[in-house]
Amino acid sequence: MPTDSNDTILKVTDLTISFKAYGGMVQAVRGVSFDLKRGETVAIVGESGSGKSVTIKAIMGILPGNAVIEGGAIDYHGTDLTKLNEEGFHEIRGKRIGLIFQDPLSALNPIMKIGKQITEVLHLTKKLSTADAKTQAIELMRSVGIPEPERRFNQYPFQFSGGMRQRIVIAIALAGDPEILICDEPTTALDVTVQAKILDLINQIKKERNLSVIFIMHDLGVVANMAQRVNVMYAGKILESGTAEDVFFRPAHPYTWALLSSIPDMQTKEKLLAIPGTPPNMIHPPKGDAFAVRNKYALKLDFEREPPPIRISDTHWAATWLLHPKAPKVDMPEILRHRINRMTGGVV
Amino acid sequence: MLLTLFLVMSLSFWIIRLMPKSIFENPEVSPEIQRLLEAEMHLDKPMVVQYYYFLKGIVLHGDFGTSVKVRPGMDVFRIISTRIPPTVMLNVLALLVSMPLGFILGTIAALRRNKPTDVVMSFLIVLFISIPSFVFASALQYFLTFKIPIFPTLYDSTALTLGAKLNSLVLPITALALGPIATIARYLRGELIETLSSEYLLLARTKGLTRAQATVRHALRNSLVPIANTIIPMITGIIGGSLVVERMYSIPGMGGQLVDSILAGDHFLTVALLIFYSAISLITILIVDVSYGIIDPRIRIGGRQ
Incomplete structure (x- = not known):
């Protein structure tokens, strides 16, 4: 795992979150750890239901009422966000950590003017006067590329694309x-x-404001252009973590292979490989490697014991028994090897 | 709206006038005089002709006819015009009391969902919705004027100060408002629970708003649009309840007059009162319709395009 350093501003350690459901406790997040350094973009990729969104909701303190943080810590400038109460989060949300939602169509209040939805934050966080807030809101709207912000300021969300x-x-x-x-x-x-x-805009504001970005995505193709570090998440756990180059050019976990093999590109002539099966039921997570049942490279050991994170380089690790010195030598799928060779010119 | 009013006029005319019993059936009046009076009011002519005179009188002269039984010889319109203010005052006050209280209680129930407060409130809400207002009226009269005399038993129309007048209106207003309060609270609770789980409310909270701020600024107004729908039947419910409640507290309003006129067979007065009640309902419906546009810009601006 990456070593701790001074410019780490958010450190998630062994975060475990479950949901109370009728059938029992749904173990949505099972010991997730990652760091976020200043000015860096960290991506978390995975299928729907892998626990990505739950992880970030925990960071924002907006977990639904039936969620329980069962263990772990989220260290933000010395404060453990998992122990912070609602009042404490009022100082964090908006002012320290901002969140961009998946669906902008339902994220804006449909009957409040756009301008007011922005100035509301300015009043709250900076205690600006109405006139100052309006000026600044229009400035913000211009900086995110809204044409004619003065006119748009008084419009409603349904008048926007x-x-x-x-x-x-x-x-x-x-x-x-x-x-x-x-x-x-x-x-x-x-x-x-x-x-x-939108992705360009996020990259641009990140540079301008020296932001640290946590980027949740199920589309690995998009992540390649956005993130410096990538965490691949499956069934509530991070299975592989490394720099973007590590994960895209030297993937080690069969799940990462499977994800990468299912991305279309311009050159590949072969049929794309779909991942068979569905993610496991998280009320009773499987004993060994959660991906083993869908994994054609799975070893007998994968069904019995959970693989620990195995170090590949200073920046790269993966939780798979295939990396164990005694494991049989297995190669990544052909389609993937071809693609990586093509992209790197066979150097790596 | 005028069409509706016309239909109401025609319907109430036909239904009321097709009731058997002559208007002037009175053993003390001789048959000749009865016939003369009937001739004067066109009652000896066929119904269709009477209908024509009825419509002509209203449209051309604002003449709703003359009362024959309740206040013999008096112009119906004049009777009603003295009766409108107490009725309107009672109904409007009941509405003004029930809306804010309903909003507050509904919000509390939604925010404390499935907690003891909410469970108790839900129970009371079902109770208050299902019990009609006249039952509350007599219960309140019994407990708060007879058992513990806090309020006057009857409406005091001769009271000199507004305070005294309102004091005597507290019980009838309470009786009328309990049901609507419960109705609004119930619907608002349901709507708010849905709005509170919406994405934009989550966004509002990630902005750094407190839960209460987010609820008041973002959720409440969004929940009002569907609530406005329930206000229309609620208003007619209040008006219907006030018919009886006015009577119980002897408020000299339209309700008591309507009951009297029906019992006495004073058809002109009955029909005219029905028309005025419909007019009041139609006006409130119009106000509610206009308020949609105020609450929801999508209706206002979307309609313009």
Whole structure:
């Protein structure tokens, strides 16, 4: 695992979260750890239901009422966010950590003017006067690429397109000058062409404001262009973690292989590989490696004992028995090897 | 709206007038005089002709006819005009009391969902919705004027100060408002619970708003649009309840007059009162319709495009 350093601003350690449900406790997050350094983008990728969103909701303190943080810590400047009460979070949310939602269509209050939804944050976090707040809100709207912000200021969300609404959501997240920006699948609900623009915008404001970004995404292709470090999450656990290069060019976990093999690209002629099966029931998570049943490379050991994180390099680790010195030598799927060779020119 | 009013006028005319029993059936009046009076009011002509005179009188002269039994010889419109203010005052006050209280209680129930407060409130809400207002009226009269005399038993129309007048109205207003309070609280609770779990409320909280701030600023107004729908039947409910409640507290309003006129067979007065009641309901419905646009900009601006 990456070593601790001084510019780490958020450190999640062994976070465990369960939900009370009728059938028992759903173990949504089972010991997740990662660091966020200043000015860095960390991505968490995984299928739906892998626990990505639950992790960030815990960081924001907006877990639903039936969720229980069973263990672990979220260290933010010496404060453990898992132990923080509602009042404490009022100082964190908006002011320190901003959140961009997945669906901008439902994230804005439909009957409140756009301008007011932004100035509300400014009043709250900076105690600005009405006139100052308006000036600053219009400035923010311009900086996220809203044309004619003065006119748009007095309009309602239904008069905006999806991409424009996402820009407004970004403006709202930035209004309190946070140092961490969490993006929860910020482009999933948008058209592909709009996606690219929103991603550019996120990269641009990140540079301008020296933000640290936690980027939640199920689309590995998007992550490649956004993140410096990538965590692959499955069934509530991080299975592989490393720099973007580590994960994309030297993937070690069969789940990462499977994810990468299922991405279409321009050159691949072969049939894309789908991952068979569905994620496990998290009320009774499987004993060994949670991915073993869907994994054609699974060893007998995978069904019995959970693999520990095994170090590959200073920045790269994966939780799979395949990396164990005594494991049989297994190669990644052909389609993936070809693709990586093509992209790196066979250097790596 | 005028069409509705016209239909109400026609319907009430036909239904009331097709009731058997002559208006002037009175053993003390001789048959000749009865016939003369009937001729003067066109009652000897066929119903269709009477209907024509009835419509013509209202449209051209604002003439709703003359009372024959309740206040013999008096113009119906004049009787009603003295009766409108107490009725309107009672109904409007009941509405003004029930809306804010309903909102507050509904919000509390939604925020304390499934906690003891909510359970107790839900129980009371069902109780108050199902019990009609006249039962409350007599219960309140019994307990708060007879057992513990806090309020006057009857409406004091001769009271000189507004305070004394309102004091004597407290019980009838309470009786009328309990049901609507419960109705609003119930619907608002349901709506708010849904709104509170919406994405934009989550966003409001990630902005750094407290739960209460987010509820008041973002959730409440969004929940009002569907609530406005329930206000229309509620208003007619209040008006219907006030018919009886006015009587019980001897408030000299339209309700008591309507009951009297029906019992006495004073058809002109009955029909006119029905028309005025419909007019009041129609006006409130109009106000509710207009308020949609005020609450929800999507209706206001969307309609313009």
